[in-house]
Amino acid sequence: MKARVxxxxxxxxxxxxxxxxxxxxxxLGFAGVGEVRAGKVIELELAETDPARAKETAEEMARRLLANTVIESFCVELV
Known part of the structure; x- marks a missing residue:
């Protein structure tokens, strides 16, 4: 199962x-662009077959390593 963080x-x-x-x-001449925020996307291939457990695992990975939760927020989706 693939998860996108x-x-x-x-x-x-x-x-x-x-x-x-x-x-x-x-x-470069692109007018009308307001605030720009830059982030990152991380795709994980997980061995888990249960969608709920896969999402829970990816969220735990994000909390513990992938995001600095003091200054960053994260969103996990299964793809």
Whole structure:
């Protein structure tokens, strides 16, 4: 079973990478772009066959390693 973990900076946390992307888009002539936030996507291939347990396992992985829960939030979806 495959799980996708999306990790993003929490709102209110400084995101210099997102700010740099926003400035670069503006310098390339892309008008009308508001705030840009940059995060990461991690795909996990899990041996678990039960969807509920697979999601629970991926969420535990995100809490313990994949996301810094002080400054980042995460979302887990099965794909």
């Amino acid at each position: 999306t990790v993003m900076p929490k709102s209110g946390v400084l995101d210099p990478q997102g700010k740099a992307i926003g400035h670069a888009l503006a310098s």
